[in-house]
Amino acid sequence: MTSMTSELQTKGQAARQAARRLPHLSTEVKNRALHSIAEALLSRQEEILAANAEDHEAAKASGLSASVLDRLLLNPDRLAAVADGVRTVAALPDPVGEVIDMRTLPNGLVVGRRRVPLGIIAAIYESRPNVTVDIASLCLKSGNACILRGGKEVIRSNTVLARVLGEAAAGAGVPEGAIQLIENTDRALVGEMLQMRDVVDLLIPRGGAELIRYVAENATMPVVTGGVGVCHTYVDASADIGMAVEVAHNAKTRRPSICNALDTLLVHEAVAAPLLPALGRRWAEAGVEMRCDERSLRILNAAEIPKLALKPAAQDDFGREFLALIAAVRVVDSLDEALAHIERHGSGHSEAILTADYAAAMRFLDEVDAAAVYVNASTQFTDGAQFGLGAEVGISTQKMHARGPMGPRELTSYKWIILGSGQTRPL
Amino acid sequence: MTSMTSELQTKGQAARQAARRLPHLSTEVKNRALHSIAEALLSRQEEILAANAEDHEAAKASGLSASVLDRLLLNPDRLAAVADGVRTVAALPDPVGEVIDMRTLPNGLVVGRRRVPLGIIAAIYESRPNVTVDIASLCLKSGNACILRGGKEVIRSNTVLARVLGEAAAGAGVPEGAIQLIENTDRALVGEMLQMRDVVDLLIPRGGAELIRYVAENATMPVVTGGVGVCHTYVDASADIGMAVEVAHNAKTRRPSICNALDTLLVHEAVAAPLLPALGRRWAEAGVEMRCDERSLRILNAAEIPKLALKPAAQDDFGREFLALIAAVRVVDSLDEALAHIERHGSGHSEAILTADYAAAMRFLDEVDAAAVYVNASTQFTDGAQFGLGAEVGISTQKMHARGPMGPRELTSYKWIILGSGQTRPL
Numbered sequence: 001m002t003s004m005t006s007e008l009q010t011k012g013q014a015a016r017q018a019a020r021r022l023p024h025l026s027t028e029v030k031n032r033a034l035h036s037i038a039e040a041l042l043s044r045q046e047e048i049l050a051a052n053a054e055d056h057e058a059a060k061a062s063g064l065s066a067s068v069l070d071r072l073l074l075n076p077d078r079l080a081a082v083a084d085g086v087r088t089v090a091a092l093p094d095p096v097g098e099v100i101d102m103r104t105l106p107n108g109l110v111v112g113r114r115r116v117p118l119g120i121i122a123a124i125y126e127s128r129p130n131v132t133v134d135i136a137s138l139c140l141k142s143g144n145a146c147i148l149r150g151g152k153e154v155i156r157s158n159t160v161l162a163r164v165l166g167e168a169a170a171g172a173g174v175p176e177g178a179i180q181l182i183e184n185t186d187r188a189l190v191g192e193m194l195q196m197r198d199v200v201d202l203l204i205p206r207g208g209a210e211l212i213r214y215v216a217e218n219a220t221m222p223v224v225t226g227g228v229g230v231c232h233t234y235v236d237a238s239a240d241i242g243m244a245v246e247v248a249h250n251a252k253t254r255r256p257s258i259c260n261a262l263d264t265l266l267v268h269e270a271v272a273a274p275l276l277p278a279l280g281r282r283w284a285e286a287g288v289e290m291r292c293d294e295r296s297l298r299i300l301n302a303a304e305i306p307k308l309a310l311k312p313a314a315q316d317d318f319g320r321e322f323l324a325l326i327a328a329v330r331v332v333d334s335l336d337e338a339l340a341h342i343e344r345h346g347s348g349h350s351e352a353i354l355t356a357d358y359a360a361a362m363r364f365l366d367e368v369d370a371a372a373v374y375v376n377a378s379t380q381f382t383d384g385a386q387f388g389l390g391a392e393v394g395i396s397t398q399k400m401h402a403r404g405p406m407g408p409r410e411l412t413s414y415k416w417i418i419l420g421s422g423q424t425r426p427l
Numbered sequence: 428m429t430s431m432t433s434e435l436q437t438k439g440q441a442a443r444q445a446a447r448r449l450p451h452l453s454t455e456v457k458n459r460a461l462h463s464i465a466e467a468l469l470s471r472q473e474e475i476l477a478a479n480a481e482d483h484e485a486a487k488a489s490g491l492s493a494s495v496l497d498r499l500l501l502n503p504d505r506l507a508a509v510a511d512g513v514r515t516v517a518a519l520p521d522p523v524g525e526v527i528d529m530r531t532l533p534n535g536l537v538v539g540r541r542r543v544p545l546g547i548i549a550a551i552y553e554s555r556p557n558v559t560v561d562i563a564s565l566c567l568k569s570g571n572a573c574i575l576r577g578g579k580e581v582i583r584s585n586t587v588l589a590r591v592l593g594e595a596a597a598g599a600g601v602p603e604g605a606i607q608l609i610e611n612t613d614r615a616l617v618g619e620m621l622q623m624r625d626v627v628d629l630l631i632p633r634g635g636a637e638l639i640r641y642v643a644e645n646a647t648m649p650v651v652t653g654g655v656g657v658c659h660t661y662v663d664a665s666a667d668i669g670m671a672v673e674v675a676h677n678a679k680t681r682r683p684s685i686c687n688a689l690d691t692l693l694v695h696e697a698v699a700a701p702l703l704p705a706l707g708r709r710w711a712e713a714g715v716e717m718r719c720d721e722r723s724l725r726i727l728n729a730a731e732i733p734k735l736a737l738k739p740a741a742q743d744d745f746g747r748e749f750l751a752l753i754a755a756v757r758v759v760d761s762l763d764e765a766l767a768h769i770e771r772h773g774s775g776h777s778e779a780i781l782t783a784d785y786a787a788a789m790r791f792l793d794e795v796d797a798a799a800v801y802v803n804a805s806t807q808f809t810d811g812a813q814f815g816l817g818a819e820v821g822i823s824t825q826k827m828h829a830r831g832p833m834g835p836r837e838l839t840s841y842k843w844i845i846l847g848s849g850q851t852r853p854l
Contacts, residue, residue: 024793103815109804111814116796118826201826217647222827243849250851365844366451369543377536377847386852387538387843388530399545399628399840400649401828413826416814417792420804422670424677425813 007184008192011147012199014177015120019145021175023117027094033172034090034137038083040168041133041161045079048164051156052129059153067257072127072154082130085391089137092390095409096143099417109423113414117143119201121411123393124149124190124215126207129157135204136165136179138393142411145178147200149193152185159183194219202411206394209321224406226371226396229259229349230321231379234338234364236355237270243376244271244354245279250378251352253286257323259395260350260372260382264318264328266338272296272331277303284309288325291317295331319345335360339367346370348397350379371397371404434611435619439626441604442547442572448602449570450544454521460599461517461564465510467595468560468588472506475591478583479556486580494684499554499581509557512818516564519817522836523570526844536850540841544570546628548838550820551576551617551642553634556584562631563592563606565820569838572605574627576620579612586610621646629838633821636748651833653798653824656686656776657748658806661765661791663782664697670803671698671781672706677805678779680713684750686822687777687799687809691745691755693765699723699758704730711736715752718744722758746772762787766794773797775824777806798824798831 041048052074059069074082095115102112121144125131132150139146150158162181170176182189194203197220205215209228216225233251235244251262267275276299283290284306291313292300300310317328318341332338342351352374353364361375372382382405384392389407396402402410468475479501486496501509522542529539548571552558559575566573577585589608597603609616621630624647632642636655643652660678662671678689694702703726710717711733718740719727727737744755745768759765769778779801780791788802799809809832811819816834823829829837 101815105813105815109808113831114792116826220644222649222825240849246851247849254852254854361846365541370842372843372845374845375847377845377850378852380852381536381845381850382843386532388528388532398649399543403840404540404843413830415797416799416809416831418799418801418804418808419788420802422667422674423804423808424673425681425805425807427681 005184005189005192007182008189008196011180011182012196015145015147015180016199018175018177019117019119022143022145022178023096025143025174029173030094030140030143031090033140033169033174034086036168036172037133037137037165038086038090040164041079041083041086044164045076048079048157048160049074049076051160052154055154055156064153068127068153072129072157074129074157078130082133085130085134086137088385089141089391089408092141092408094141095412100414107423108421110419112417114417115409115412115414118411118413120145120147120199121202121204121393122147122149122193122196122200123204123206124193124211125151125205126211127151127153129154129161131206132158132161132181133165134391135393136162138391138408138411140169140174140178142408144411145180147180147182147193149182149190155183155185191218197221204394222401224394224396224401225398226349226394227259228321228347228397229261229395230263230319230345230347231260231350232264232266232342232346233262233352233354233379234266234332234342235268235271235275236335236353236357236360237268238357238360239271239275239354240356241271241274241278244275245282247352247354247376247378248279249282249286251380252283252288252327253325254378254380256325258380259321260379261323262327262379263320263322264330264345266341267296267329267331268335268338269295269331269333272299276300276329277305280305280309283327286325288327291326291328293330296329299331300329321347335363339364342368349395350374350382352377352379371395432611432616432619434609435616435623438574438607438609439623442574442607443626445602445604446544446546446572449572449605450523452570452601456600457521457567457570458517460567460596460601461513463595463599464560464564464592465513465517467591468506468510468513471591472503475506475584475587476501476503478587479581482581482583491580495554495580499556499578499584501556501584505557509560512557512561513564515812516568516818516835519568519835521568522839527841534850535848537846539844541844542836542839542841545838545840547572547574547626548629548631548820549574549576549620549623549627550631550633551620551638552578552632553638554578554580556581556588558633559585559588559608560592561818562820563589565818565835565838567596567601567605569835571838572607574607574609574620576609576617582610582612618645624648631821649828651821651823651825651828653776653822654686655748655774655824656688656822657690657746657772657774658687658777659691659693659769659773660689660779660781660806661693661759661769662695662698662702663762663780663784663787664695665784665787666698666702666781667783668698668701668705671702672709674779674781674803674805675706676709676713678807679710679715679754680752681805681807683752685807686748687806688750689754689806690747690749691757691772693768694723694756694758695762695765696722696758696760699726703727703756704732707732707736710754713752715754718753718755720757723756726758748774762790766791769795776822777801777809779804779806798822
């Protein structure tokens with residue numbers, strides 16, 4: 001810890017100071033601050049977009065991929081959407097102060113749990129600058145201070161965004177220091193952040209599988225991991241074929257690069273013959289590459305799906321998160337085989353069964369161990385806004401503390417409050 | 428991991444097998460198993476007490492302290508109380524399967540969270556054999572498998588208890604392997620358990636501060652820590668003196684050796700003169716040693732409290748968990764000073780204010796950051812049974828996942844379930 005950079009130390013202390021006062025801010029002040037932030041994002045748009053343009057140019061010059069360039073880009077439309085997101089957070093109920101399970105015990109003690117902020121949330125993430133605003137707003141709403149560490153390639157955008165957010169929040173009465181951005185983009189700094197057990201109450205890594213594994217294995221403080229989704233859609237023997245084609249198509253192609261997108265299609269052999277040709281045609285048209293086991297390949301080949309769209313699956317195509325227009329395809333003999341496949345290859349994110357069979361639906365809901373388990377719907381619904389949380393800091397695939405999309409309530413803890421009138425406990 | 432003893436490996440795998448089936452056990456089977464366990468604890472009493480007598484003799488011969496000898500001792504009364512505890516757990520509601528926040532979204536999707544077991548709970552604890560039964564019953568009730576590692580000095584008792592529990596549970600239809608006891612008492616094994624990230628979903632250390640710190644710093648899986656209570660009772664300027672004497676006396680002396688016992692008494696200077704002599708006399712009679720700051724020592728001396736009961740406080744007496752008939756005592760000038768003292772020295776366990784002043788009570792509830800915050804009651808109420816959870820596996824002083832007493836519900840996670848009829852997500 002002696003080597004910790006002074007930036008981490010200074011900003012950690014500033015966050016700690018703010019975190020003392022944040023739990024006591026009224027909902028009114030927090031919401032006013034969120035609205036000020038939304039306004040500032042628009043009124044200071046030029047400044048933000050100029051910094052972002054510099055990031056974009058530098059990233060282009062250094063040869064980053066088109067998908068990274070797209071992720072880091074801000075423009076007036078995207079910025080307006082980000083500001084709208086902040087207003088959505090303002091409109092959410094404030095979880096802080098909510099009292100749950102309150103009751104009067106026989107001895108007259110009144111006991112309940114009151115929600116309180118966690119304290120300081122740190123986030124380590126990559127190239128999307130909107131994440132800076134999303135996490136800062138959700139932390140503010142839930143009374144937490146935050147320490148943000150975004151990707152090197154958007155440091156100029158993030159620096160301006162953090163300044164805009166901090167100034168707007170402070171102007172509305174939020175304690176200075178509530179929103180901290182780490183500006184040092186040295187990779188070694190991540191290792192140091194993972195040692196800040198005394199400062200950080202919860203660490204959220206958002207990014208690729210490698211980052212998340214590194215953080216989970218090395219962090220000394222509680223971590224909520226997630227975001228890696230190896231998602232299956234299983235088409236059961238009894239599924240309605242038309243519906244199955246629509247749902248599987250949506251799960252794969254609506255946005256192929258997000259964690260809740262379909263990675264592997266499992267098809268019961270009883271419906272493989274009608275389903276695969278119909279879905280294969282849709283997928284081929286949409287540019288989806290299918291990596292097929294032997295049986296599905298035979299059926300798809302026979303259906304005259306363009307050869308270019310078909311490949312035999314490699315061993316590791318099952319259990320792989322593609323984040324692209326690629327799907328692994330396998331024919332199974334039974335629901336049991338589908339369940340075993342998902343248990344072996346799933347990452348505990350989002351899994352779906354498409355079926356008309358009540359018992360099959362119930363078994364799938366019971367037995368699949370994942371953050372989100374679907375019957376007859378696209379896995380692309382796994383999302384805080386879709387699930388009614390308003391927004392999310394991420395999607396947890398762990399079981400402790402919170403699972404699935406994490407909204408403001410998932411950034412809180414509780415304390416037991418006990419209101420007495422002189423009660424003593426008998427021996 | 429290559430060095431992991433085969434006992435850990437074998438029992439870990441057996442627990443994993445059981446953990447696949449435990450989430451699907453009906454409440455009926457689980458409760459029947461708990462009742463069988465309660466009966467077996469009584470019907471096989473001789474066997475259990477014989478093993479315990481051997482532990483007791485060996486512990487005595489090796490010169491363990493009277494308090495350890497008392498903690499490890501079982502007798503017919505204590506065993507009957509343990510069996511009663513198991514019946515209490517049977518009578519609790521089953522948290523598994525409970526669905527929370529279920530709602531129908533505008534698009535017709537029905538979304539909710541269904542409680543599921545965490546999976547495998549490991550516990551590392553010390554010399555009380557009843558902990559073996561308590562944790563095993565709470566894990567069974569909540570559908571979790573458990574891997575138990577008790578103290579060396581009660582290994583004979585624990586071995587017999589685990590066998591009795593396992594046989595009774597299996598006889599009632601619980602999958603074999605649900606309750607695992609690690610019989611190797613080599614200290615190095617604890618280090619190996621902390622590496623079992625792939626097997627253990629949650630690790631609970633129960634014991635002294637040293638064990639808990641070691642586990643928190645070295646475990647690779649999620650841990651819930653707690654049990655270390657540096658507890659304050661602050662007597663405010665407006666407190667009713669008679670009530671304050673009773674409550675503080677109870678908080679210290681009812682059971683001085685448990686984590687929710689009073690460690691430090693803080694007294695507002697306005698009531699120090701009437702309060703300290705009255706409480707000092709009670710405490711001196713009960714054998715409480717008072718370690719006093721200058722002001723409180725002056726008042727207690729003037730009140731002719733027996734000199735033997737009074738000592739000047741050393742620097743580190745504040746912030747210390749005594750677990751004995753010792754209390755640190757300090758006079759403060761204000762509620763602010765009391766709050767600052769608690770923030771600096773408290774361990775986030777149980778803190779109380781005794782007051783007649785509404786605003787002081789509200790400020791204390793708001794500002795003290797602890798698992799249990801009391802107004803006008805003894806901190807000795809911090810306990811799962813007292814708070815209506817029925818029983819507890821421990822008292823968490825962390826904020827993630829669960830805080831305060833952890834009952835069966837706190838041993839669960841949830842999964843989102845989504846019931847659709849073919850919904851796809853628009854772009």
